[in-house]
Amino acid sequence: MGFKVGLLGLGTVGTGIVQILQTPQGRHPILQRLELAAVGVRSLEKPRSVALDSGLLTTDLAAIVTHPEIDIVVEVIGGLEPARSLILKAIEHGKHVVTANKAVIARYGDEIFTAANDAGVYVMLEAAVAGGIPVIQPMKQSLGGNQIRSVTGILNGTTNYILTQMQESGGDFNAILAEAQRLGYAEADPTADIDGLDAGDKIAILASLAFGGRIKLDQVHREGIRHITAADITYADKLGFVIKLLAIAKATVDPSAGGVSPMEDPQMLDVRVHPTLVPKEHPLASVNDVFNAILIEADPLGQVMFFGPGAGAGPTASAVVADVINVAALIHAHPDADTQGYMHPLLACSHKHYSEIAPIAGIKTRFFTRLITHDHPGVIGSIGTAFGEHHVSLESIVQTDTQQDRAEIVVVTHHVQEGQFRQALDQIDRLAAVNCIDSVLRVL
Ligand SMILES: NC(=O)C1=CN([C@@H]2O[C@H](COP(=O)(O)OP(=O)(O)OC[C@H]3O[C@@H](n4cnc5c(N)ncnc54)[C@H](OP(=O)(O)O)[C@@H]3O)[C@@H](O)[C@H]2O)C=CC1
Ligand SMILES: N[C@@H](CC=O)C(=O)O
Numbered sequence: 001m002g003f004k005v006g007l008l009g010l011g012t013v014g015t016g017i018v019q020i021l022q023t024p025q026g027r028h029p030i031l032q033r034l035e036l037a038a039v040g041v042r043s044l045e046k047p048r049s050v051a052l053d054s055g056l057l058t059t060d061l062a063a064i065v066t067h068p069e070i071d072i073v074v075e076v077i078g079g080l081e082p083a084r085s086l087i088l089k090a091i092e093h094g095k096h097v098v099t100a101n102k103a104v105i106a107r108y109g110d111e112i113f114t115a116a117n118d119a120g121v122y123v124m125l126e127a128a129v130a131g132g133i134p135v136i137q138p139m140k141q142s143l144g145g146n147q148i149r150s151v152t153g154i155l156n157g158t159t160n161y162i163l164t165q166m167q168e169s170g171g172d173f174n175a176i177l178a179e180a181q182r183l184g185y186a187e188a189d190p191t192a193d194i195d196g197l198d199a200g201d202k203i204a205i206l207a208s209l210a211f212g213g214r215i216k217l218d219q220v221h222r223e224g225i226r227h228i229t230a231a232d233i234t235y236a237d238k239l240g241f242v243i244k245l246l247a248i249a250k251a252t253v254d255p256s257a258g259g260v261s262p263m264e265d266p267q268m269l270d271v272r273v274h275p276t277l278v279p280k281e282h283p284l285a286s287v288n289d290v291f292n293a294i295l296i297e298a299d300p301l302g303q304v305m306f307f308g309p310g311a312g313a314g315p316t317a318s319a320v321v322a323d324v325i326n327v328a329a330l331i332h333a334h335p336d337a338d339t340q341g342y343m344h345p346l347l348a349c350s351h352k353h354y355s356e357i358a359p360i361a362g363i364k365t366r367f368f369t370r371l372i373t374h375d376h377p378g379v380i381g382s383i384g385t386a387f388g389e390h391h392v393s394l395e396s397i398v399q400t401d402t403q404q405d406r407a408e409i410v411v412v413t414h415h416v417q418e419g420q421f422r423q424a425l426d427q428i429d430r431l432a433a434v435n436c437i438d439s440v441l442r443v444l
């Protein structure tokens with residue numbers, strides 16, 4: 001039995017996929033039974049780095065997703081439209097879909113998975129989160145016996161590269177971003193990466209898998225790295241931290257406050273993306289450059305970390321092709337599944353409700369803040385009092401630098417409620433002795 005694949009997109013990832021399909025030797029034997037039936041692109045004139053049989057390339061992508069002989073549609077064109085419409089049309093025509101498109105899944109997952117379940121087809125997305133790192137399938141298949149406590153990831157290679165370079169060379173954000181663009185790591189419009197949107201899409205997908213409810217993306221707090229300065233990196237370093245853009249998803253639990261346990265109330269989640277001070281001895285602290293990593297805490301497993309290349313032609317294609325192999329194996333094992341309504345329970349998406357996301361003001365975390373003040377007696381005391389009035393417990397408060405009448409004060413808190421911390425900062429900002437709050441960062 002052979003399987004016909006329709007490929008939408010022949011850019012970075014699409015080219016990597018074709019390269020694997022054209023060299024099946026030494027890979028899984030099912031690959032030899034895959035036939036690339038059509039490749040959809042925007043321009044037929046563009047030079048390609050892979051040789052394709054004549055007639056395979058087309059600009060008519062609708063014809064691919066409705067082609068009666070195609071079994072599996074691979075979507076690697078990216079963006080929201082026409083990707084969303086093409087995926088839905090493929091599903092409507094009974095095709096299984098493999099996609100690397102986190103933006104479309106994070107926004108339209110509900111619509112897409114509902115349509116797929118109704119049509120009895122699979123939508124697979126291993127490449128959409130952390131590129132080549134296997135994390136979606138392990139979460140679907142290997143961690144099912146666990147209660148997931150938290151998922152903490154470095155999910156964006158571009159920002160991890162920039163932060164690593166800032167750490168290693170002491171350079172400023174804008175200069176290193178320009179270098180990342182020159183090297184081809186950052187896109188010409190790096191907004192989605194730099195502002196935490198790409199990592200937000202990815203953690204929404206992981207949170208959905210970990211906690212079993214769909215996620216409303218607009219409820220996910222997303223903060224990027226534009227405001228990180230060389231001074232922040234230096235202070236973090238002195239205090240024993242590195243700064244990483246972390247994507248975090250966890251069940252909110254506060255048994256001490258009489259809250260129900262996460263498993264009794266699995267829908268209330270804490271899902272967010274922001275730059276974070278990570279202790280140097282933490283496993284995520286040494287994940288550098290364009291690499292990604294995901295640390296999962298689960299009961300009874302404990303901690304497990306997935307590490308590797310989160311982007312790039314080969315790694316991303318590796319994840320896409322693995323999904324294609326999984327789907328082909330399922331079609332092979334259950335050739336009449338579509339007529340019998342059979343869906344593999346570990347590969348189909350079963351949840352339908354939305355999880356509730358805690359507002360950022362309600363989350364509990366540690367904070368680092370750096371204040372510029374007048375060098376007057378009693379300044380540290382009045383800052384400490386303001387924090388105390390808002391129940392913000394301090395781990396340390398130190399004056400780190402003094403020049404003439406100017407003092408720099410660095411504060412690290414214990415775990416505190418974000419809303420109370422912000423109220424304390426507002427009060428501190430109004431103190432006559434405080435010139436400005438130079439930096440506020442969360443601490444892992
Ligand atoms: N690059 C990476 O490392 C990773 C990418 N991804 C995801 O994979 C997907 C693809 O990314 P990537 O390969 O980098 O993207 P590219 O921009 O390199 O390639 C996009 C491809 O899609 C085609 N295309 C785009 N829009 C249309 C359209 N409207 N009609 C027809 N063809 C179209 C382009 O055609 P043409 O060639 O003619 O211009 C091109 O071949 C995205 O969703 C991305 O987020 C995920 C993980 C990592
Ligand atoms: N732009 C992303 C790659 C694709 O997911 C990144 O920088 O990690």
Ligand code: NA
Binds near residue numbers: 127130134319
């Ligand atoms: Na992956």
